[in-house]
Amino acid sequence: MSEKPETTIFEQAIQAAAAEMAALGDVKHAGQLKELNSKLADGRLTVAFCGHFSAGKSTLINRLCGAKLLPSSPIPTSANVVSIRGGEQAVAAIHYEADGKSNTREVPVDQLEQYCVDGENFTSVSITYPSELLGNHTVLLDTPGIDSTDDAHRMATESALHLADVVFYVMDYNHVQSEINFAFAKQLKDWGKPLYFIVNQIDKHRENELSFEQYRKSVSEAFHAWHLEPAGIVYLSMREPEHPHQELHKLEELLAKLAEIREPLAVYSVDASLRHLVKAHLKWRGEQEEPEREQLIAEAGGEDEAARVKGEIERLTAERERLLEQPARLRDSLRKELQSLLDNANVTPAVTRDFAHSFLESRKPGFKTGLLFAGAKTAAEQERRGQVFAEDFASKVNANIDWHVKDLLRHAAEQCGYAHDALEAQLDAAFTWKPELQWLIGKVNTGAVFGNEYTMTYSRDIAAEVKSIYRKEALVVIDTLADHIRQAGELAAAAKEQELAALGTQAGALARLAALAERADAYAARLAAVLPPQAQRPALPAPSAGTAQPPRSGAAAGAARAEAAAAAAPARKAGRAAPAERVPRSPAEPRLRSSAARPSGSPALLRCWRLIRRLRRPRKQCRKKRRGSRTAALRSRCLARSARANHRSPMR
Numbered sequence: 001m002s003e004k005p006e007t008t009i010f011e012q013a014i015q016a017a018a019a020e021m022a023a024l025g026d027v028k029h030a031g032q033l034k035e036l037n038s039k040l041a042d043g044r045l046t047v048a049f050c051g052h053f054s055a056g057k058s059t060l061i062n063r064l065c066g067a068k069l070l071p072s073s074p075i076p077t078s079a080n081v082v083s084i085r086g087g088e089q090a091v092a093a094i095h096y097e098a099d100g101k102s103n104t105r106e107v108p109v110d111q112l113e114q115y116c117v118d119g120e121n122f123t124s125v126s127i128t129y130p131s132e133l134l135g136n137h138t139v140l141l142d143t144p145g146i147d148s149t150d151d152a153h154r155m156a157t158e159s160a161l162h163l164a165d166v167v168f169y170v171m172d173y174n175h176v177q178s179e180i181n182f183a184f185a186k187q188l189k190d191w192g193k194p195l196y197f198i199v200n201q202i203d204k205h206r207e208n209e210l211s212f213e214q215y216r217k218s219v220s221e222a223f224h225a226w227h228l229e230p231a232g233i234v235y236l237s238m239r240e241p242e243h244p245h246q247e248l249h250k251l252e253e254l255l256a257k258l259a260e261i262r263e264p265l266a267v268y269s270v271d272a273s274l275r276h277l278v279k280a281h282l283k284w285r286g287e288q289e290e291p292e293r294e295q296l297i298a299e300a301g302g303e304d305e306a307a308r309v310k311g312e313i314e315r316l317t318a319e320r321e322r323l324l325e326q327p328a329r330l331r332d333s334l335r336k337e338l339q340s341l342l343d344n345a346n347v348t349p350a351v352t353r354d355f356a357h358s359f360l361e362s363r364k365p366g367f368k369t370g371l372l373f374a375g376a377k378t379a380a381e382q383e384r385r386g387q388v389f390a391e392d393f394a395s396k397v398n399a400n401i402d403w404h405v406k407d408l409l410r411h412a413a414e415q416c417g418y419a420h421d422a423l424e425a426q427l428d429a430a431f432t433w434k435p436e437l438q439w440l441i442g443k444v445n446t447g448a449v450f451g452n453e454y455t456m457t458y459s460r461d462i463a464a465e466v467k468s469i470y471r472k473e474a475l476v477v478i479d480t481l482a483d484h485i486r487q488a489g490e491l492a493a494a495a496k497e498q499e500l501a502a503l504g505t506q507a508g509a510l511a512r513l514a515a516l517a518e519r520a521d522a523y524a525a526r527l528a529a530v531l532p533p534q535a536q537r538p539a540l541p542a543p544s545a546g547t548a549q550p551p552r553s554g555a556a557a558g559a560a561r562a563e564a565a566a567a568a569a570p571a572r573k574a575g576r577a578a579p580a581e582r583v584p585r586s587p588a589e590p591r592l593r594s595s596a597a598r599p600s601g602s603p604a605l606l607r608c609w610r611l612i613r614r615l616r617r618p619r620k621q622c623r624k625k626r627r628g629s630r631t632a633a634l635r636s637r638c639l640a641r642s643a644r645a646n647h648r649s650p651m652r
Contacts, residue, residue, distance in 0.1 A: 009532045010270055011037055016530045017274065021281050024288075029281045032162055036270050039163055044085065045262035046139045046163050046269075050184070051170035053145030056200040059238045060170065061142055064252070065131045071113040080122050081160040086135045087128035096122045133252065137259045146184050162273040165265045166194045166258055168251075168435045169230075173201045176219055182226045189228060192272035194265070194540050196254070197223070202245055203237040212245050231540040250543040257541035264538040271535035278527050286520065293516060299509035310510050320496040323489035327482040334412055334478045342407060342467045345400040348459040352392050357455040359389040363441070364450040390437040393462070397435055403472050406431065409477050416485050426480065430473040435466060447627065567597040607630060 014033050021030040039046065049057045058070040061084065069084060090109045095102065102123075109127060134140065141164060143157040161167065167188055170183055176199055188195050199219065205212060216235075225231065234251050237243040258265065300310075348356070361367065362382040369381045410605055413423045443462050448454045 010040060010267070010274070013530055013532045014270075014274060017278060017281075020530070021529060024285060026281050026284055029277050029284065032159065032277055033274070035163060035207070036273055040266060040270055043263070043266070044137055044139050045259050045265065046141060046165045047258070048141040048143060048164035048167045049170055050143050050146060050157060050167060050188075050627040051198075052126060052172060052175065052180075055145070055170045056236075056238055057142055059169045060198070060200065060236065061127070061140055063238060063248070064133055064140070064255070065129055066133070067109075067129065069109055069112075071126055080124055080144065081140055081157070082125045082127065084127045084129060084131075084142070085139045086131050086137075088130055090129045090576065091127075093126040093128075094122060095124045095551050109200055127418060133159065133255065135259075137262060140254065146180065147367070161188070161191070161193065162277060164193060165262065166196065168196045168198050170200050171197045173199060173204045182223075182228065185223075185228050185230075186226060191276050192537075193269065194537070195228075195230050197233045198251070199233065199235045201239070203240045203243055205245075232543040234543055249593075250296050253544055254541060261538050261541075268535045268537050271532070275531065275534075278531065282520075282524055282527070285523070289516060289520070293513065296509045296513045296516070300506045313507055313510065316496045318491045323493045323496070326489050327486040330412070330416070330485050331478060331482040334408070335475070337408055338405065338471065338474050338478070341404050342401065342471060344632055345404070345467065347393065347396040347400050347463050347466060349396070352389075352396055353455060353459050355385075355389040355392050356459055357452070359385045359440070360444065360450055360455055362386070362457060363446070365446070386437045386441065390435065390440055393440070395434050401466065402431060405470055405474050409474065409481075412478070412481055416481050417482055417488070418484050423477075426477060430477060431470070431564070433469055433473075435462070435578055543643045556573050 018030040018033040021033065049058050049061060062068050062070055065084060067090075070082060091111050092107050092112045094105045094107060094112075096105070097103070109129065112125070112127070141160050143160050146157060155259050169181070169185055169188070175181065185195065185197075202212075205215060216233075219233065232254065234247045234254070235245055236248055236251065237246055240246070243246070285369070362385045367378060367382070369377045409427065410423065440462065443458070443465070445454075445458075448457075
């Protein structure tokens, strides 16, 4: 049978990540990644039970398996994890270290505790047992207590959790709200493992001190305060199997439902463990580079001095770059302002265009004024019209272009520290051109058809020509200012370079630190690229709702109710008010017919039944009915009197 595509993707990602880790010498995390591949191939649901020492994990697992497979006290190994899976024969395999080699010994299950008495070198225990609950689809993991002072126990628990598809966190009734429980549960949530809580030893609960429902509510509120939202909470008691709030059957139902969705759970669990192991490997890599990092920080003068030097280097580098880039920024800024100024300058308004129209009319072929001495009068008129237009146009250019361009350049020179006298001399030399009459005459197209349309064209042409002349001369001044800024900036940047060089060894150490961080970021990015798209978390089943214990059958509940009624009959006969203890009716129990149900039969029997019903009616109800009848009668009499008093009433 061919593998599923998502399984193949995960296998490839695991192999690639394991190769990267092994290349750096991280054998531990590379080996754990390879175990994930074996888990995908196994196809079984792996359920881990975690919690404090003496929280009842081993006893609970024995109860689920139906046999005493685990000793009541923890196996005293330095770092042991016990796995239990279904099989045809009951056998235990002990994995231990001897002479630096890994060995395995198979022993009978009932002799497991004897072999584990001296287990300093035992690494793990694997048990196979023919259990209906486990079948060929479920594996249970019993982990060391999380509150152990032995680091090996903690490491063994964490190393086993990466194989778990679901985690059941077992807590003692009296220590549910301990901080270590919340911290470890928070760690599991951040890991991404599906999490259920088991509150064990509820036989310690005292109903007269606090109702069990209030205790449930306080537990839920405590987890919510830590932002923990487990998939479900189950309450158990191994000492009192018949405890009224026992929910062992809910736990068994949960395990059965989880086994049905073991394939998507395995994919999600492998994805979460893969990402968690990658983070753990990156942390390990950082720890390996820590000595080099500490040495470089020492060369930089310590952490505080290194931070100060780093800030100083960044400031000097930024200032140097700003000084070197300032000429280009000034040139671009002045060019944009100059272009905006020229685009918005209007040197040919309506009045100027009227003068231009009159001027162009005098330049039209065949233009003549007067009868006598027409030639002299025509020339004089042409000169007059030309001078009027030239003076008006020059005034517009001076007001709308010349003054604004020079003002722009003067402000820029002042900001740059450019000498005022030198600038004024350059401005006088650059902007000597004026729009004289001969220049205006030279722009007239004698072959054009003179009229209003050509006047507009002529006005646009001379305005564009003037703007082009000013733009060209202004750009020369702008380049001069930019060169001045460049020279000043290079001198200032050289001073910054000297300050940077003065830092010497500290700057070199910080540069190597930065390179170390860049390599770490590049390696993390390479590992992230290997990871497949994040798997979707399947919908987790919740503990079944309803009563803690399975409901009693209808016949049993009915018998209990009948016994209670029979016990109360003598008390009623003796006239004593001794009510029988009320037995709650199960939803599955059929409702019993009342002894006062309406009989079927002759009319005489029915009349007797009605008479008995009236005689047995409570006195308070009868009094209330009589009072109601008296009130209705009084109301009728009042209405009758009112009707007789009204002469229009039909009752008269």
